[in-house]
Amino acid sequence: MNGSITLAEAFKNCKHPVVGHGKRNVRVLLDALAGTDGNEESDMYGKGETIERFQAKMAAYLGKPDAVFFPSGTMAQQIALRIHCDETGKRKVAYHPLSHLEIHEEDGLKELHRIETVRLADRDRLIRLDDVRLLDEDVACLLLELPQREIGGQLPPYAELEEMSAYCRGRGIRLHLDGARLFEILPYYDKSAAQICALFDSVYVSFYKGLGGVAGAILTGEPTLTARSKVWKRRHGGDLISLYPYVISSDYYFDRRIGKMAQYYAEAKSLAEMYNDCAHTIRTVPKAPVSNLFHVHSDLPKEVLESMLADVCEATDIGLASWVKALDDGGSAYEVSIGDRYAAVPIERLREAFAMLREKLLAYSA
Amino acid sequence: MNGSITLAEAFKNCKHPVVGHGKRNVRVLLDALAGTDGNEESDMYGKGETIERFQAKMAAYLGKPDAVFFPSGTMAQQIALRIHCDETGKRKVAYHPLSHLEIHEEDGLKELHRIETVRLADRDRLIRLDDVRLLDEDVACLLLELPQREIGGQLPPYAELEEMSAYCRGRGIRLHLDGARLFEILPYYDKSAAQICALFDSVYVSFYKGLGGVAGAILTGEPTLTARSKVWKRRHGGDLISLYPYVISSDYYFDRRIGKMAQYYAEAKSLAEMYNDCAHTIRTVPKAPVSNLFHVHSDLPKEVLESMLADVCEATDIGLASWVKALDDGGSAYEVSIGDRYAAVPIERLREAFAMLREKLLAYSA
Numbered sequence: 001m002n003g004s005i006t007l008a009e010a011f012k013n014c015k016h017p018v019v020g021h022g023k024r025n026v027r028v029l030l031d032a033l034a035g036t037d038g039n040e041e042s043d044m045y046g047k048g049e050t051i052e053r054f055q056a057k058m059a060a061y062l063g064k065p066d067a068v069f070f071p072s073g074t075m076a077q078q079i080a081l082r083i084h085c086d087e088t089g090k091r092k093v094a095y096h097p098l099s100h101l102e103i104h105e106e107d108g109l110k111e112l113h114r115i116e117t118v119r120l121a122d123r124d125r126l127i128r129l130d131d132v133r134l135l136d137e138d139v140a141c142l143l144l145e146l147p148q149r150e151i152g153g154q155l156p157p158y159a160e161l162e163e164m165s166a167y168c169r170g171r172g173i174r175l176h177l178d179g180a181r182l183f184e185i186l187p188y189y190d191k192s193a194a195q196i197c198a199l200f201d202s203v204y205v206s207f208y209k210g211l212g213g214v215a216g217a218i219l220t221g222e223p224t225l226t227a228r229s230k231v232w233k234r235r236h237g238g239d240l241i242s243l244y245p246y247v248i249s250s251d252y253y254f255d256r257r258i259g260k261m262a263q264y265y266a267e268a269k270s271l272a273e274m275y276n277d278c279a280h281t282i283r284t285v286p287k288a289p290v291s292n293l294f295h296v297h298s299d300l301p302k303e304v305l306e307s308m309l310a311d312v313c314e315a316t317d318i319g320l321a322s323w324v325k326a327l328d329d330g331g332s333a334y335e336v337s338i339g340d341r342y343a344a345v346p347i348e349r350l351r352e353a354f355a356m357l358r359e360k361l362l363a364y365s366a
Numbered sequence: 367m368n369g370s371i372t373l374a375e376a377f378k379n380c381k382h383p384v385v386g387h388g389k390r391n392v393r394v395l396l397d398a399l400a401g402t403d404g405n406e407e408s409d410m411y412g413k414g415e416t417i418e419r420f421q422a423k424m425a426a427y428l429g430k431p432d433a434v435f436f437p438s439g440t441m442a443q444q445i446a447l448r449i450h451c452d453e454t455g456k457r458k459v460a461y462h463p464l465s466h467l468e469i470h471e472e473d474g475l476k477e478l479h480r481i482e483t484v485r486l487a488d489r490d491r492l493i494r495l496d497d498v499r500l501l502d503e504d505v506a507c508l509l510l511e512l513p514q515r516e517i518g519g520q521l522p523p524y525a526e527l528e529e530m531s532a533y534c535r536g537r538g539i540r541l542h543l544d545g546a547r548l549f550e551i552l553p554y555y556d557k558s559a560a561q562i563c564a565l566f567d568s569v570y571v572s573f574y575k576g577l578g579g580v581a582g583a584i585l586t587g588e589p590t591l592t593a594r595s596k597v598w599k600r601r602h603g604g605d606l607i608s609l610y611p612y613v614i615s616s617d618y619y620f621d622r623r624i625g626k627m628a629q630y631y632a633e634a635k636s637l638a639e640m641y642n643d644c645a646h647t648i649r650t651v652p653k654a655p656v657s658n659l660f661h662v663h664s665d666l667p668k669e670v671l672e673s674m675l676a677d678v679c680e681a682t683d684i685g686l687a688s689w690v691k692a693l694d695d696g697g698s699a700y701e702v703s704i705g706d707r708y709a710a711v712p713i714e715r716l717r718e719a720f721a722m723l724r725e726k727l728l729a730y731s732a
Contacts, residue, residue, distance in 0.1 A: 042394070214608050
């Protein structure tokens, strides 16, 4: 362990990064624009052929009557929850303690919309049917994130999801899907997006996670909700004169990668197996991934694991991760998200990297 | 007057449109990206070389210590006003009755930020020093829009602007500049952007009006304000993973057109003269433009003027306007905004168009 190079640098320079689709550079946009001659007209404040055609396409794919394109999921989800609150006359929504809205949005929902929140379930596990049964009837809406990203991308059994939906509908509690990674879980559930969305009153999907686009989101639901969401989109400052850079790239990467979700999922399972077979001080959460995503947890301090991964990366040119975060229990963790890059990684070289990592892990715990 | 073609269609098909820079199509983005090899890294949630370099460039140009790039002015301005309210402990802002915030934003400022508003001055005239002197001290911030777009782009004398600024500073009232068209008024005031901005506590500028970019805005001010604005940008859902399509195009069109504002202004003045010399039933507001922008008012009903302009457009291939709106007094009006196209219009053909318009106007009022 020379410690002379950081993990981020080693990852950036290596020949075989294992995670992601590729570099997030301007090429991502240029590729999406390569097929256009430039004569396509800009959308104008949410109107125009390009944006309306894509919204209709996504509404059909998600099995809902209407859809609205947003610059971000942060904006789309706050607005969906606000509308559910206004329509039900309630001021409270429930979500997981590690929901994106709770930990990544500077409390926009509370600060801008004055909506109270109920954190359902514990931080380190999924929301289950028994949790949902505890909800008071003053809750306007329950937000479910499928898969639950911050705990490694976990999912409830599909039958339980159906029960949760039925329970909420019986109690007048709206159900919103944070589908930031909805496309990525379709192979595991073996359902269409429309089947899953039918369980929810509103759904947000993203175009830059598994699909690898530039940015952008779709909110879909009943026409009353989508019509109201356009008014709130204007209020939030998201009704830009031109959203076409995001619309065109979202459409392009949707077509290019929607058919590859089963491949990413299979690759994630096989990579997770390598981690779980590596050494007793390292494991994946969940053990068997249910999408292209999982987390790697280790008993080692962050700096030690970082240094090991940097050394493995330099020695084998295999980039397993670009960052490691410390856990409260003294261990460490990082996220693995499979994209186009994985298929190009030479399997022998990958085995070498895991053999070297195993050696280091065993030496450390000896 | 055949009435067989709409004004919008005639304008779209004509050889010599007089207003604007060009079609708002994907070519606008492609031109801005033509110089990039694609290896430039994306910004990531507001961080990264491309966005930070452009923010620093605009802060320097506007003479302020810091600047933040926003997807829209709607978002940037609500946030600036919210911060002024929070910092002063007041809940009220003042602006013109036809401010963008009052008529184009679905009351976002009130609905999201619960800020009360004072509409200063009358709808059809500028805010003057005497109006500002009427402000109560419970007003956190006065927003001035320079030029005042909805009344044809008018400006107060510069000395009076300095007096307004001094008055507000003496009373603890913050001053915010809606500089959507700030670049466009620099030749008339014969001041630098930094000189004008020095009179204000915060300034918003836009990149798709006179500059003709794709979308995007800058908010500039003291570092406490810009730091707080980033938190609110996240809350609004404007802190996108990638804003580079707007950043790169804003930078490109700023460089390409910032030096042409004096030309657009001169062209606007000469076109306004042609209108004012045309017939007594048509005139410009203001009579002498102070930027690239002015409004054309007529005594004729909207449909009559529309039909005349469509006929002139078909007969001469000169597109003077693409739309006309009805006024409350039975007359009609439209906006003229000079951009790159004007210089390419054959002057003889333009004179022909005005001669034909004059004939029609005189025949109508006879």
